[in-house]
Amino acid sequence: MTDQRVNSPRTGATASVAGPGARKASPAVYRRRRLVVVVGLLTIVLAVVLVGGFVWPGFWRAEATPQPVPTVTVTAPVPTPTVKAMDRSGDETAFQKALPSTVLQFALGSVAEARKIKEEQGALEAWNAEYSDGGSGEVALRAGQWATSDEAAQAAAAWTKAAGEPEREGDVKVGKKVVGQYAIMPAKDGRAVAVWQNGTAVMQATGPADTMEDFYAAFPL
Known part of the structure; x- marks a missing residue:
């Protein structure tokens, strides 16, 4: 069992x-x-x-996450003159020396004292300069220096008003400090006028409309 x-x-x-x-x-x-x-x-x-x-x-597989396409910034080369600037071996004032021999594709061709600006607007010194790219591009510059920035601001306002109604304007800065104002005014025959103040100095450039803002931005004063 x-x-x-x-x-x-x-x-x-x-x-x-x-x-x-x-x-x-x-x-x-x-x-x-x-x-x-x-x-x-x-x-x-x-x-x-x-x-x-x-x-x-x-x-069976993770969805592929699309990778962001990197932003590519293409910077065009800075234009340079194809013609030689004038000889500057003679005596020059400190303000005159500050006027550049080249600006972008434009080379300095002549500099002459602007007596009228000194006599009528009280500038300490003033100059008329001509820049050229060797072809049809020419820029006429006048530059003056005053004893104070307030006097320079008054001169810049007068030059701007005489040139016409600004289509672009803004602050002129050295670093983060505002040292003046700039204005771009259209002119006849495809030209434009740029007026700007940098402390006690005031400049006015008249030339091809498509280059005046770049000319102003590249100008060392």
């Missing part, structure tokens, strides 16, 4: 008790059972992945 029926004194249930001859499962059986469980789990995971791949095409 391999098992016995035992009645529970509390519940009256009958329990089956294995006898001493009962056989235990071998290790190979346990390994096969574990293998079946592992294979079943892998099958479930594979099914989820396959279904996900068909339902959501991006399931």
Whole structure:
């Protein structure tokens, strides 16, 4: 007899008790059972992945994030004169020396004292200068220096008013400090007039309309 029926004194249930001859499962059986469980789990995971791949095409791979296109700033080379500037080996005042020999593609061709500005507007000194690019581009410059920046501001306002209504204007800065104002006025025959103040100095340039703002910006005074 391999098992016995035992009645529970509390519940009256009958329990089956294995006898001493009962056989235990071998290790190979346990390994096969574990293998079946592992294979079943892998099958479930594979099914989820396959279904996900068909339902959501991006399931297997992350959507590629478009990389921002870098901004490329192309800076045109600064134009330079093709003609030689005038000889400046003679004596010059400090203000006269500050007038550049070249500005962009324009070279200094002549400098003469502007006596009328000194006599009528009280400038300490004033000069008329001519710049040329060797072709049809010519710029007429007049420059004056006053004793104070207030006097220079009055002269700049008078020159601007005489040239016409500004189409562009703004502050003249040296670093972060405002040292004056500038204004660009259209003129006849495709020309323009730029007037600007830098402290006690005032300049007025008249030349091709498409270059006057650049001429003013490149002028060292």
